[in-house]
Amino acid sequence: MNKSIADTAKDHCDDEVVTPESSASATSSMHQELIIEGAGCASCVGKIEAALKQVSGVNQAEMNFAQRTVSITGDANVADLIKAVEKAGYNAKSHSAETEEDALDEKEKADQAYYKRLMKETWIALALGVPLMAYALITGEMNVNTTGEQVVWGIVGILTLGVLIVSGKHFYVGAWKSFLNHSANMDTLIALGTGTAWLYSMVVVFFPSSVPQEARHVYFEATAIIIGLIDLGLALELKARGRTSEAIKRLIGLQPKTARVVRDDKEMDIAIDQVLLNDVVRVRPGEKIPVDGEVIEGHTAIDESMLTGEPMPVEKAVGDTLAAGTINKTGSILFKATRVGKDTALAQIINMVKRAQNSKPPIGRLADVISAYFVPVVMIIAVSSALIWLNFGPDPVVAYAIVSATTVLIIACPCALGLATPMSVMVGVGKAAEAGVLIRNGAALQTASKISAMILDKTGTITLGAPKVTDVLIAGEYDEQTVLQLAATLESGSEHPLAMAIVESAQERGIETGKVSNFNAIAGHGVQAEVDGKTLLFGNEKLMRERGIDLGAFVQKAQALAADAKTPMYFAIGNTFAAIIAVADPIKEDSIAAIKRLQHSGIRVVMLTGDNRDTAKAVANKAGITEFFAEVLPEEKSKKVQELQMQGEVVGMTGDGINDAPALAIANVGFAIGTGTDVAIESADITLMRGSLHGLADAIAVSKATLRNIKQNLFGAFIYNVAGVPFAAGVLYPFFGLLLNPVIAGAAMAFSSLTVVTNANRLRLFKAQEH
């Protein structure tokens, strides 16, 4: 159901943006560059150059072998060039591929230009509207009764038309195009509102006798000011919107532009998009890691806080993985590039955050349904309001009808309603990403805010997931050395964390493992195999009892170990009990504090483990958890999730994302907890980039804050429209003689959506509780 991060990356690649400019320039430009992959020897150069020269239109093809680029002059299509290289047995991609950062720069430039245009339009409209309004307020004279007034107001009317064209053209064109498309939007309301006011005023100017004398009032000032204010509102909203995407800009900014690669024993700085898979890259202290890779020389400490939220630098030595965008703190290292371009963890995180920021939680659905019908309904209310004034209103009825209809059209704001949810999601998801919490979509964000019970898998979630052998209690003829040697040999085939602890313990003591045959894993019980002709059995008490092996007084000893939060396992050689090997997995340093945070926020925390009851109880006690499920077989984990769901709980399940995949999928929200940047993001709704459970508490806190923000926005937008539209129609007039001025309606409309965006921006100040 859910896609892996690799799939997400692939989708993005499939959605490759092809610019008309680039396709046009592909056939007309004189110079282009390709990046070649798979060219391992100097003799490839001639082959590639020859293949490219065969393409029609190519005049010159020169390959820079060190940089693995080829520059081509001539009129040739990029696709043909790439095809020719591929035919010659290599891979090629266009060097002009646009980076995320370029796209962002371009967007910022476009937004800046649009902002300037809107501000210019605002000043032009207000330059006419404000003096007119001042005149109206001072003199109270906006009526047309004499020929002189007709001429003056006629000139003002034409000037207003100029303002409408210069400052409001986009509203009128938008409204007309939407109308032809059988749809209506904010432009429709503004165009109809200001258009009605202007047209009525022009009728008063040119045909004064067609309206009653007391209704010969012009509304040019209102028309110009409304257009100016709405342009101003749009400009300020554009600025505020820019701030909502700060988190994604910060992530994109993490990507360095160049990398120092070692090719042919020479170090050279090349553009990041030229780094190839398996390139050897040099990074010095203080520099950013350019692409994902594996350390092949040197050791260092890496600051991964920008991706994982983990403040402590992580030690890295040969064989450890590195993530693009993180910072090398101490040593100079060489590493091999394992993921480049759109495949790096950073690129995938950016992709996921972007997608999540655009998705909508279900809470926004009602607003969506209303938005879809909103504008035509407001138009109907405006017509009805005018009819009611005409039939039942006081004189001058025409003027009242026009004012009420115009004000209804102007005050109604579908934007505030439409923006309420997406703006908060944008900021909330970005804020979570800053804390190393990746939220898959809006639905996950919403459900996370409602979680009432949280199941935590013990191993690797509450504990470090790196168990160590603590005790070996010998029962029979075999000594500790032999027991460990046989147990390690038996477990060398298993990938279970407890098995790995035993193998590691043996290695630490210099014990070599032998050959194992007939290995058989008995799910939830233990393992069985043959070593040196002996049948070995290793597992829990249940397994030993089933095989009829006498454990004697060791059962009590095992219970004592379990009460100390250790996991005792029984070892039998040739169907005779030989030893207890106890393994303990230390609780992560901050698990206890994080669990307390969850409990304080009213969440029922439940631990789940395959361990025996006594060990589970001891670990739960240490971690401050009162409820736990012990001896749970892997396939039973999802049943436990369902059990809590049956009790009416909204269940969050936290696990490593691989072994717990079915349980994570069945939970209302599945949290995959990672260990640094090498996290597996399978089937999880929310991924915690760092291993700390504080990430979990942060994720829930940020989702609660976001949902609270969305509710405030939706409430504000609903109330604004529900109260504003009837007020504008004049429902208060019969009781208090109050009728809204269209200019005030214009100001209210312009700033209603700005208020929504500003409120969403408040979320940027959200700080997860100190820990």
Add this chain to the structure above:
Amino acid sequence: MLFINIAGVVLIGLIVWWFWLYKPKEAELGEDDLVILVENGTYHPSRIKLPSGKPVEIKFMRKDQSPCSEALLIPDLQISDTLPLNKLKTIQLPALSTGEYAFHCQMQMYRGQITVE
């Protein structure tokens, strides 16, 4: 006055018919690639017809500077993407079963519909 009232009621009727009841013709995904233009607050064409049972691509060209027009959502297909300004953006659609799928901007002011037959 009677005339004005009748005119008002007719106008309301026209609003209902034009915006809600009238179903405009759908553009079909033909041999030439269909490009949906995002301009002046609308998608053009806003109603498109696609064949069922096979994955298709639809292309968008955004010429509208308004930030609203940047996001494209197809909620039923869980697609959310951004449309760059003045650039062609291809959206891959999976094989669809017959039915209607709405696409719109975040605020639903830009609205369109895909009909799969």
